[in-house]
Every structure is written in C-alpha cells, then in structure tokens.
Amino acid sequence: MSSKFLKGAFILTLGAIISKVLGLFYVIPFEHMVGNKGATLYQYGYVPYTIFISFATAGMPLAVSKFISKYNALEEYAVGEKLFKSSLKLMMITGFLAFVVLFTMAPVFTTMLGVNKNSVSDITSVIRAISFALILVPFMSIIRGYFQGHEAMEPTAISQVVEQIVRIVFLLAGVYIVLHVLDGELVRAIQIATFAATVGALGGLVVLFWYWKKQKPYLDSLKERDRGTMSISLIQIYKEIFLSSIPFIFVGIAMPLFQFADLMTFNRAMSSIGLLHVAEEALGVLNVYAQKLVVIPMTLATGFSMALLPTVTKAFVSEDQTEFTRQLDQAFQILLFITIPAVVGMSVLADPIYSAFYSHDLLGISVLKAYAPVSVLFALFSISAAVLQGINQQKYTVLSLLVGFLVKLSLNIPMIKLFETEGSVYATALGYLAAVLLNLYVIYYFTGYRYSLTIRRTVLMATFSAIMGLAVWGLHSLLSLWLTSEGRFQAILISAVCAIFGALIYAALSLKSKLAHRLFGTRIDRLKKKLGL
Structure with a gap:
C-alpha cells in the first residue's frame, strides 16, 4: 500500500471518529434541556430521515468514488467527469423527490405511530423540519465521493467534522434560545434541533466548495491529459452501481x-x-x-x-x-x-x-x-x-x-x-x-x-x-x-x-x-x- 493511500485512509477514519464523538457528547446538554420526551420527539423525525437518506443516495457516493478512481488509473479522466456531473443531477432529483415524499407523507406516517391525537401535529412538524436536509445531503455526498475518487480524503473528513460542528452548535443554541430565552414550547425547540441537519449540510457544502475552488486548477489539468480512448455508457454504469449498492443500503x-x-x-x-x-x-x-x-x-x-x-x-x-x-x-x-x-x-x-x-x-x-x-x-x-x-x-x-x-x-x-x-x-x-x-x-x-x-x-x-x-x-x-x-x-x-x-x-x-x-x-x-x- 502506498503512503498516500494510508495517509488518506487515516484522515478519513479520523474525520469519521471525530464526527461520531461529537455526535455522542452533544447529547449530554441536549438531554439536560429537553429530557426524555424531547428525545422521543427528536427520534420521531430522525429515524425516517435516516432511512430516506439511505435510499435517496442509493450507494452512489461510494460508487462514484470507486469508478472515478478506476478510470483515473486508466487516464480516462473524462469518463469520471461525465459520471460525476450526471450523478450530481441524479442526486439533486432523488434528494428533492425524497424531500417531497417525506414532507407530504409526514401526517400519514405520524398517524401510524399510535400516539395520542394531541401529538400528531407536533410529530408531523418535526418530521417536516428535518425533511429539508434531504435536498442537500445527497448532493453533498456525491461531491465527497468525487474527491475520494481523486484520492483527496481531506475534503470529506474536514467537511464531515464542520458539518457536525455547525449542526451541533445550531441545535444546542437553537434549543436553548427557544426554551430559556423565548420561553417557547418543546416541540418548537425540537423542530429547530431537527432542522439543524439542513444547516449542518450547508456548512459541509461551504467547505467542499472551498476545496473545489482550491483544487480546480489541478482537476482541469487532468482533463488535458485525458487519453480519450473510452466511451462508457452511463446506463450500464448506473445499472452496475444500483445492483452492487442495494446490500450496502440495507446494511446502512x-x-x-x-x-x-x-x-x-x-x-x-x-x-x-x-x-x-x-x-x-x-x-x-x-x-x-x-x-x-x-x-x-x-x-x-x-x-x-x-x-x-x-x-x-x-x-x-x-x-x-x-x-x-x-x-x-x-x-x-x-x-x-x-x-x-x-x-x-x-x-x-x-x-x-x-x-x-x-x-x-x-x-x-x-x-x-x-x-x-x-x-x-x-x-x-x-x-x-x-x-x-x-x-x-x-x-x-x-x-x-x-x-x-x-x-x-x-x-x-x-x-x-x-x-x-x-x-x-x-x-x-x-x-x-x-x-x-x-x-x-x-x-x-x-x-x-x-x-x-x-x-x-x-x-x-x-x-x-x-x-x-x-x-x-x-x-x-x-x-x-x-x-x-x-x-x-x-x-x-x-x-x-x-x-x-x-x-x-x-x-x-x-x-x-x-x-x-x-x-x-x-x-x-x-x-x-x-x-x-
């Protein structure tokens, strides 16, 4: 294994660990502010969102990373660019469709939970608050996969950590302001907490766009070295992606x-x-x-x-x-x-x-x-x-x-x-x-x-x-x-x-x-x- 590969794997793993640690410890002040009832409201929104995001991305980020790496090794850089641009559009469509379905079906989903009638409107509003993140997260995931395909792990790792920090700061600050400054209701605080996923995604995208601007000269230089001997059908690639990604979706x-x-x-x-x-x-x-x-x-x-x-x-x-x-x-x-x-x-x-x-x-x-x-x-x-x-x-x-x-x-x-x-x-x-x-x-x-x-x-x-x-x-x-x-x-x-x-x-x-x-x-x-x- 090359030292570059090992360094990249280490950076990616470190970023994931830091994100998970942050994801664990923010729950301590969160529990102190919202209690057990607030946690239940929060997960009413977060569990369906997690399932929807898995199906919206459909294993595409990992697949894009794999295919770009493969065709870069063959010096067929244009094939990877073609797949990347196509998958960006696809993720924008699937993300928006996932948002529409979750937002629209939120009342139907809520009535299936067996909660009392007074809670139905509260849970519906929480689910709708988190559904907006579905518009951004699949799009962001593809960009991360693109960078990983070019063996640039730093953008993914840094954007993950920044996304988590922005989400947690917005979540904790929002909940505190609603409950202790504005003396608002718990459901409003949880709406802010779930909407924090969208704000965090925006933070992650800012980092990725900064890296994009920074590395654009290098990425442009790759196009000039393209051999141009391959013409790959995107339909064939997508077929291979979806067939191989289904098991990973279910594990996730x-x-x-x-x-x-x-x-x-x-x-x-x-x-x-x-x-x-x-x-x-x-x-x-x-x-x-x-x-x-x-x-x-x-x-x-x-x-x-x-x-x-x-x-x-x-x-x-x-x-x-x-x-x-x-x-x-x-x-x-x-x-x-x-x-x-x-x-x-x-x-x-x-x-x-x-x-x-x-x-x-x-x-x-x-x-x-x-x-x-x-x-x-x-x-x-x-x-x-x-x-x-x-x-x-x-x-x-x-x-x-x-x-x-x-x-x-x-x-x-x-x-x-x-x-x-x-x-x-x-x-x-x-x-x-x-x-x-x-x-x-x-x-x-x-x-x-x-x-x-x-x-x-x-x-x-x-x-x-x-x-x-x-x-x-x-x-x-x-x-x-x-x-x-x-x-x-x-x-x-x-x-x-x-x-x-x-x-x-x-x-x-x-x-x-x-x-x-x-x-x-x-x-x-x-x-x-x-x-x-």
Whole structure:
C-alpha cells in the first residue's frame, strides 16, 4: 500500500471518529434541556430521515468514488467527469423527490405511530423540519465521493467534522434560545434541533466548495491529459452501481430499521398494558440516550476488525484457505476480545455510566443494563456483513437483515407486554441474533470456514469478562458506601475508577493466559517492552 493511500485512509477514519464523538457528547446538554420526551420527539423525525437518506443516495457516493478512481488509473479522466456531473443531477432529483415524499407523507406516517391525537401535529412538524436536509445531503455526498475518487480524503473528513460542528452548535443554541430565552414550547425547540441537519449540510457544502475552488486548477489539468480512448455508457454504469449498492443500503439502515419497528409498535404495546402515559419518555431513553452509549463498544471493535478485512478478501480471492482462516479468526476474535468485556462492564456500571452522561434515571439505567450486551450482536452483524462483501456474497446481507427485522417486528409487541421497555431490547437482540446466525452460516457455506477456534476463545473471553465483572461489581459496591451516582461528578469518578480497575484485571488475565499474545502477536511484546513490564 502506498503512503498516500494510508495517509488518506487515516484522515478519513479520523474525520469519521471525530464526527461520531461529537455526535455522542452533544447529547449530554441536549438531554439536560429537553429530557426524555424531547428525545422521543427528536427520534420521531430522525429515524425516517435516516432511512430516506439511505435510499435517496442509493450507494452512489461510494460508487462514484470507486469508478472515478478506476478510470483515473486508466487516464480516462473524462469518463469520471461525465459520471460525476450526471450523478450530481441524479442526486439533486432523488434528494428533492425524497424531500417531497417525506414532507407530504409526514401526517400519514405520524398517524401510524399510535400516539395520542394531541401529538400528531407536533410529530408531523418535526418530521417536516428535518425533511429539508434531504435536498442537500445527497448532493453533498456525491461531491465527497468525487474527491475520494481523486484520492483527496481531506475534503470529506474536514467537511464531515464542520458539518457536525455547525449542526451541533445550531441545535444546542437553537434549543436553548427557544426554551430559556423565548420561553417557547418543546416541540418548537425540537423542530429547530431537527432542522439543524439542513444547516449542518450547508456548512459541509461551504467547505467542499472551498476545496473545489482550491483544487480546480489541478482537476482541469487532468482533463488535458485525458487519453480519450473510452466511451462508457452511463446506463450500464448506473445499472452496475444500483445492483452492487442495494446490500450496502440495507446494511446502512439496519439500526434505523429496527428503531422504525419501535416507532410503529412501542406506543401501542405500552398502551395495551396501561403505560401509554410513560411510553413517549421511555422511547426516548431506549432509542436515543441508551442507544448512543451502546454503540460505543461496537464502534471501537469494528474499527480494529475492519482493518483486517482487506487481507481476508485477498486471501479468499487467491484461494489461500489457511491464510483466509487465520485472518478471519483474528478479525472475529479481536472484535469479541474488545466488545465482550466492554459490554459486561457497561452492564455492571449502568448506574454510574448513565448518570455520568445524562442524569440519574432509574428507567435509563435499567434499559442500559439490558441493552449493553446487544452491542456484541451489532458488531458481529457489521463485520459478518463486511465479510460477505469480501467473498462477493453481499446479497445474503439483505436476506439476513429482512429476517432479523421480521423477527423484531413480530416479537416486539409480545416482548413489550411481558417486560415493558426492556422487552423492545430483547426483541432487538433476537432479531440481530437471527441476522448474525444467518450471515455466519452463509460464510461457512461458501468458504468452509469453521468457527471452532473462535468459539473456544470466546468462552475464554467470556470467563475472563465474568471474573472482571464480579470484581468491578464488588468495587462499585464498596465505592457506593462513600459515593453516590446521583451526582454527575461522583458518577464520573465511580465509572472511571471501576473501568480502569476492570480493564487492568482483564488485561492481566489475557496476558497471563497468553490470549492477548495469540491475538496480537509481537505487538504485545513491543507494548510490554515500552511499558517496562
């Protein structure tokens, strides 16, 4: 790999991580201002928007990046320019159509949620406020794909961070002004919060246009070097794009799709057991506040594991079964090595962790305790879907996700009736479990990969995590004699002390058993040497 490629990949990854971190931490002041009810209103708009944006872009940005890179390598720069200009027009059309459909159908969608009549107009206005972002985001995504195709990752990374910063500043400032300066209604504040997606997109576009102006001389010089020996049909390219992008669309909307199932069934299920009066607040805790924390272990673990996937794909293509098995073993085991102790720790420390990020809320704590282990399934779905892409069987990802979604949809109401808010978590877990098992079976069927080593080591990881969890629980109980998680500072202190203590125990067990050496090889020896161990 070239140093330019590695530098570009690093910049892109760093930009994505910064955006995700910002997306996590803005929720802390947001929760303080709008509470659980405000979070529910917010996600009523954001979940359908996320689904619509996935279908509006239809995998085009990634495809444009891929095709431009391909034809640039052949010095057929005019082909890439032709595709880019055509896709810009296409995204303007699909984005505007998506906006019109979501804006127009908002009242119809709202009536399907099972909310009380007084909430229908409020939710409709929130959905309509966020729908405007659909006009800009697909257009912006194509420009990012264009720059990436030219191996310029900086515009995408910087524009993502600026988009997120502008969105968050506008969101928090707008909500604060509406609620605390103008003494306005909560629904008006949430309208501002969702419209912030449009303002953020404008910020991202400004950055991209600045880079465009800066790099225009270089881009113009490429046209002069065009060989001009190819004439490619755009219809043929678009056909290839749409056929290959369908699985990626479904992987991208996996989590919003499961949240959409909650939107459609949660209020009705809670109403049937006499809990409609707390349903909207509970839904905000479930799908906004707790969910933001649960995806942290998944994000960290998949980042490590995804780095191994190019070598997995290479080994499969070259039909090197031994290397393929070794690399896939490592990818799965690193994923589980990180996520299992993280989710055990999050479940044990659900009280201080939830209180540290938001406020001391018994419902939020119980939901986080139940929800944290599901992060393992989120991570396994992501990496197994990526492996299916690597072995060119990505179409089965669509099947597995649909099966998982149907399991979630069919079990959601019965589970909520039995376990209240936590019932939705259990339905999500069973849905993702079905999807993951199907993905893993497809990998086995097409590659012959056996999971025996991964299963044995997973049992070992689970054992170490259980020992760590018991030790952390004991320390937490001890600290609770002097500290309380009801105060944010004390909750942060308890979380930090217990997390460090737990990490040290897990690391000691992993090093003593040589598990860490088997997964990370010589990297562990180098790390021990640097630390003087």
